[in-house]
Structures are given as C-alpha cells and as structure tokens.
C-alpha cells in the first residue's frame with residue numbers, strides 16, 4: 285500500500301479522534317431515538333468532510349481515494365449514518381467535477397465543499413432501483429427551464445439536503461438495450477414550487493439520517509443545470525459516478541465490520557465461562573481469526589480499487605469486488621460478533637445489534653451485491669475474452 289503523506293495521516297487521525305470522543309459515546313442512544321445528529325454533522329462541516337473529493341480550487345480538500353476510503357471507514361466504525369450524510373453528497377460532487385461545465389462547478393462546488401449545500405442523489409424510483417434504465421421521471425424542456433415530474437425513492441439527505449443530482453428522461457423511452465439513451469442528469473435545488481418531500485421511510489437500521497420519497501410535479505430546473513449541458517449523457521455520467529460510490533460503500537462496510545470485531549474481541553477476553561475467558565475456547569478463536577482475516581482482505585481490496593482510481597483508470601472490476609466482499613464481510617462479521625456476545629449481543633446495551641441492523645444497507649445500497657457480481661463477471665468476460 286502507498287504511504288500516506290503527513291497531511292493525509294493527520295486528516296484520518298483527526299476523524300478517528302472525532303469518532304472516538306464525540307460519536308461512539310452517543311451513537312447508539314441517538315440512533316435508538318431516531319434523532320438527527322445536527323451537532324455532529326456541524327462538526328463534520330468544520331472538519332471539511334463535505335469537501336473531501338472537491339478540488340482545492342473550489343474550496344475542497346481534494347484528497348486521494350485511499351484517504352477518502354480510510355475516512356469513510358473511521359466514520360462508519362462510529363456510526364454508519366454519519367458516513368451516509370457525506371456519501372451520496374460526494375457522488376454528486378464527483379459527477380459535477382468530472383462532467384459539469386466550468387460555470388456549474390463554480391456555481392455549486394464551493395457551497396458543497398463547505399457543507400452549506402448538502403447534497404444527495406435522486407436516482408432510484410418506486411419501480412426502478414437496480415434497473416435504473418427503467419426510470420419514469422421526465423424532464424420536459426419549457427423555454428429556459430426543464431419541468432421535472434415523477435417520484436424518486438430512498439433519497440438519503442432528502443429532508444435536510446438542498447442540492448441533488450437527479451436523473452430523468454429528456455427523450456422518448458427506447459426499447460432495451462437502448463433504453464439508457466434519452467436521459468439527462470441535472471443538479472436540482474430546493475426552493476421552487478413543485479417538489480414535495482412526501483415521506484420519511486421507516487427503516488430497520490441506518491436510523492436518524494433521513495431516507496425520503498420525493499415527489500416532483502412540473503418542478504422547474506434552469507436549463508443551465510443540465511450537467512455538462514448535454515441531454516443524452518445522463519445515464520453514463522451517473523454510472524461512472526457510482527464507481528466512486530462503490531469504494532465509499534465498501535469502506536462503510538469495512539467500518540461496520542471493524543467496529544463489530546473490536547467489540548467482540550474485547551468482550552471475548554472479559555467474559556468467562558467454564559473457568560476461563562471465552563477467548564480461550566477454540567471455537568471463539570476460530571471465529572475471531574476468520575473475522576479478522578476477512579476484514580484485512582476487505583481493506584486490501586478497497587485500497588487496490590482506490591489506488592487504481594487515483595491513477596485515473598476505470599476500476600469497475602476492483603470497485604465491484606471490494607464492494608461485494610467488504611459489505612458481505614460487514615453482514616457476516618456483525619452476526620458473528622452477536623454470537624460471541626451471546627445474549628448481550630442481542631441487547632441494546634451493546635452496539636453490536638446496531639451494526640447487525642446497519643450491515644444489510646451496505647449489501648443493498650450502492651448497487652446490490654447481486655448486481656456487483658454481474659459487473660464483476662461482465663468485466664472478467666471482457667478481460668478473458670477468447671480470441672476467434
């Protein structure tokens with residue numbers, strides 16, 4: 285692994301300290317109350333975490349993807365929800381940085397970097413998640429604006445956010461495999477009439493941070509907010525942005541797994557049965573060894589994808605593998621940790637039940653792991669294509 289600069293190390297250490305001192309002591313209680321972490325999000329703003337991937341020239345920290353992944357790991361180790369607040373926000377920034385016009389970057393990136401603008405992504409719909417090519421939301425040109433109509437589901441930051449990446453149909457629906465055409469990606473801002481946050485979705489875990497359904501009815505978006513000023517590129521622009529999201533979701537999985545493992549190994553040395561700490565029973569030792577090995581393998585996969593992205597190369601295959609492995613690890617390790625804690629693992633007195641409830645989100649979000657397997661296989665078949 286590449287060595288971090290002292291500046292990068294300081295940034296990760298600062299987030300680690302914030303998590304230990306300010307997040308860990310309050311996360312479970314706030315999550316159980318479904319209470320929004322306004323003060324912690326305020327601290328994240330002060331630390332510059334909203335501008336992690338934004339170039340310095342627009343007021344961001346412009347960090348590399350490895351450091352980016354480390355910061356997401358630390359935040360998720362404390363509380364997945366906090367990583368969620370800046371997760372899709374950073375996808376909006378990523379798409380703007382790579383495809384936005386200079387005017388769009390200047391208009392949106394400084395506010396996003398400071399956290400004054402809180403971002404999110406409006407891609408999924410009631411009838412389109414994995415199959416994003418099937419979206420129904422439309423953007424119809426009307427003079428200087430596009431009018432957006434339709435529903436977007438599962439929008440993280442939907443209530444407290446104000447600036448979103450939105451994918452909509454700008455042209456007629458085409459038959460597969462051409463149905464990805466005719467879509468535009470927009471930056472939309474709350475304020476004009478025609479946008480309603482219709483509900484906050486009640487969830488198994490990942491509580492406190494809101495996940496909303498948004499309804500649009502002839503909502504006006506200035507034509508200059510069409511990303512890159514091009515109508516038919518939206519699907520591709522969004523898809524390449526999801527590569528970065530997979531690395532951040534993988535790192536979130538790693539954070540959950542590490543938190544669960546650290547709780548389990550601590551507990552195993554304190555809890556005594558049959559005259560000795562359970563850590564001295566071989567069955568428990570085997571669990572700990574397997575958990576730690578999977579965690580280390582996840583970390584290496586994530587860094588490998590991040591380093592490829594830092595070299596400016598496409599990393600679909602590596603990001604897909606990292607996302608698949610690290611998030612399945614989160615699900616498995618949180619269950620193993622619960623088993624090691626026995627009854628206490630099932631109680632709200634210990635944080636393991638929260639990790640166990642949070643883990644399925646990273647398996648589903650950022651593209652389900654079924655989809656990751658398809659992406660991995662597609663890339664492998666391309667790489668190993670038999671020559672005729």
Ligand SMILES: Cc1cc2nc3c(=O)[nH]c(=O)nc-3n(C[C@H](O)[C@H](O)[C@H](O)COP(=O)(O)OP(=O)(O)OC[C@H]3O[C@@H](n4cnc5c(N)ncnc54)[C@H](O)[C@@H]3O)c2cc1C
Nearest residue numbers: 372405406407408412413414415438439440495650652654
């Ligand atoms: C808490 C939370 C927050 C979210 N935040 C956001 C957000 O901010 N913005 C946003 O746009 N979306 C967000 N999402 C949506 C998320 O991206 C989708 O839930 C996810 O992409 C899956 O889509 P779906 O729920 O419609 O499931 P579906 O697409 O209906 O899939 C159902 C099942 O079928 C499987 N499946 C589908 N197609 C195939 C196939 N071709 N081959 C094999 N299996 C397949 C899936 O893997 C899954 O197991 C969020 C979701 C959650 C739960």
